[in-house]
Amino acid sequence: MSSDSSSSSSDSVLDDMVIAITQEAINYLREEAQFSTSRTRQPALERDRLGAHECLVQDYFCENPLYDDGQFKRRFRMSRRIFIKISNDLAGEFPFFIQRESASHKVGFSGIQKCITTIRQLAYDTESDAWDEYLRMSSRMCRDSLENSVKAAYPTAWKGQHHRSDHDGPTLILQAVASQDLWIWQAYFGMADANNNIAVLVSSNLFDDVVDGVAPDTSFYANDVEYKYGYHLTDGIYPEWATLVKTLSCPDDEKKLHFKKKQESTRKDIERAFGVLKRDGLSSSSHRGYLKIK
Template sequence: MPRALFDEIHERVTQFDEYFLQKKDALGVPGFTSLQKVVCAVRMLTSGDSAHELDDKFRLAESTAIENLHRFCNAIIGWKAGWPGCIGSLDCMHVKWKNCPSAWAGMFTGKEHEPTVVIEAIADHECRIWHFFCGCPGSLNDLNVLDRSPVLNSQITGEMPTVLYSVGQNEYSVPYYLVDGIYPGIHCFMSTISNPSSRAQKLFATKQEAKRKDIERAFGILQHRFHILTIPMKLWHRDALCVVVKTCVILHNLIIDYERKHSIDSTYTEGSEYVPEHPFVIVPAKDEELSADAKLVNMSRIHNRSMHARLKEDLVEHLWSMFGGADDSS
């Protein structure tokens, strides 16, 4: 994490919660400094060290370090709340839960053969996570998690901005996400072609599978930056676990935004906001709530299988027109 970004996080967290300010006790003895508290919380997230292991380094008792971590997570989430919807790759990841209650162990144990909590996320080509949903038991597959996720409901209710783009001669207004074969063949999901019958379809399958690795890279970078996600969580409550994971996602996005804004090839001026570049037009969502009829229309558009088939055909032709010659030469 760059020093300038850490300084900004330290300042924002201190402004958000007075808990991080240095205070004096009844005898006038100064307590822990704000820098000491923030560094301790960041160290727990990035290294995965337990509160007991950090006692000697930061001189915080185990209970104080745990409370400090919870306060830090709430401050980060309160500072950066929510993400806009965006086209990207959709997939799920499991986080191990060591202190899962025994009564829940069966429900939270899946293919990993130990209790886990599922994280659903959407990431773009820069590995920025635009959608995040956490809390489902580890025994659920990706489709079961999707049924509980707000990713489709946000499009039905109109909370997500409308996306306008064209492929070939056809125009579309429903965003789609690159997914694997378990997801249904509806308008908002674009999976690979399992048995391509032509060279164009084979090229589409290759490009789709390569592009869908964006979410895998995002999960890998997230776990590399925050080792707490790679070891079994020692928290007792599922909500607390999700708060920690959400904080890691927010910090991950902050680092990507900072690096993108301050990269050598950046074209952004000093003090400007990071704005991602995508080959489509975003129409902001309206504030008023949609009627029941409008929601039904959105639902039918999202679940339209014929539009999904037409979009896939257009994408096959589009990719072949762009990369077919290169494929021949190779």
Template sequence: MSQSSLLSKRVLDESSSDDDDDFIISAAQIVQSASLLQKKQGGSVPGRTYIYRNREEGHARLYQDYIDENPTYGPSLFRRRFRMNRPLFLRILKSVEEHDEYFQQSINAAHQLGLSCLQKVTAAFRMLTYGVPADATDEYVRIGESTSIQSLKKIVKAVIEIFGDEYLREPNENDIAKLFAIGKERGFPGMLGYKHKPTIILEAVASKDLYIWHAFFVLPGSLNDINVLHRSPLFSKLSNGEAPKVNYNINGHDYTMGYYLADGIYPSWATLVKTIPEPRGSKRTYFAKAQEAVRKDVERAFGVLQSERELDEGIVDPNERFDNGGGNVQPSHDHTTDLDEFIENHMKIRNKETHHQLQEDLVEYLWQHHPDMYT
């Protein structure tokens, strides 16, 4: 008989009051229930089997394989398996560990050393890299399924919070100046990038250095380049008068809007420079060849993403950064510009005369200044 039951019996023998008996029995039952609950604290989750994974050994093996000064697997295998070079990986590793205490190694309630930041980040990157389920990383990294999932969610949030102000933003004035300089060197002064729609649900703008400056995802369906363009926010800031101011001159003509290279299906807007489908004469033939050659850069950018899935490196490459970062890309709830000004800007963007004049100026500029670049 348990101690609490003996206590109940003893009290009943010494008291003749039924009310007192009921009260004391209830109190004894409460004490017994509390005692059972206290015994369960510190145990494993009901229905879950405890697995001793030897986390310390898992960390040591992972460190020796990839992080040590003389790792088992060299730089080429590291890049192949993590889809980025080791310095970039270590930069992300250090940044997330300093940013979120979740990635800092600690001692758990059982006085055992917890998972290291290296193990949590590696598990998350393996899922991103290979698309494997969460428990597929357990055997090598020594990390449970639920912890892998949590690590993945945490690192995605941390990367956005750490690198968002620098990389997840629209181009500012300094960026535009750099893009203009790149465009001028290639024979296209005033060029901001190359507009491309690789699938029916994604519109994007990229530059030669593999920066993707604009990405617009839309629902699939009966969509093409034209109606995706009409839904796109690519020129929204320009229409609202909020885009950085630009000025450049080609063949004596002044322009106040940058442009993107695009293929022939797009409309004849002042902000789009298309190829010439059936060029006549040496100048126009040369322009068409140059425009199509430069436009290949955006296809190269997506070729890198599709073949090696190196999106993380494209976002946070320490050797390629733009100073004086602009504002984060986020929905704006500010009051829009005056309606008349908005309509005027909107009409400037869609001005066909400016489109054709700009194309003619670029034909002459290429022929006069870069006659041998695309031969």
């Protein structure tokens, strides 16, 4: 009898411990969820979109605007007439630039506001949220406006010039020269179908300064021999030019194998330079969230 009583008492204590631990775990998870919600969820800003639109109209687009045509052209790098035509054409062709009402009956941004933020970002190279105080537009809306404007300004008839069957989007060929300190000395862009590693040397301006005799002095000594011009490390597809130092495809001794390893490892500087760009974004700070290197 006492054994049964002792056993049931132990079971009761164990049950109480399990219940207490479970309750503590539930309370902990609730506290973590509340803390996470309060930490990540930002309150929505009530931006006066209509007020910002009216202010914009009074400043630039009414019958007697505050700023005249000369001031408009200086600030937006185009005449007021051309800007209005662009805004009207975009609104007529692309739904994004039409002012609409959301499901919660909030009036959206006007086409003029979206065009203004696009031109300001391009003209002044600013951050996407730099015009929030004036246009009452979030960083995301400014980026969307820029992206849709670029898509609208890229005619369908021209897309074939930059499209290849092995890529989903438009492509360009890039010839670049970078040094070990990640400094990009030269960059040339061309159409992918019209250029390859060989043809791009003919169309680019890589050696124009050398031919014209205005290139900086890059002479150096190697094995007691003076070389007048610098050199570029390339792969095997490039032509046999004195300024192009290619790797060895089949080294047959230790010396040539050592050269091959050093040449190929140093040639990776260009890939390392673009790896930094991929990681840290382009030098233009306003386009870090929009432009991508693939």
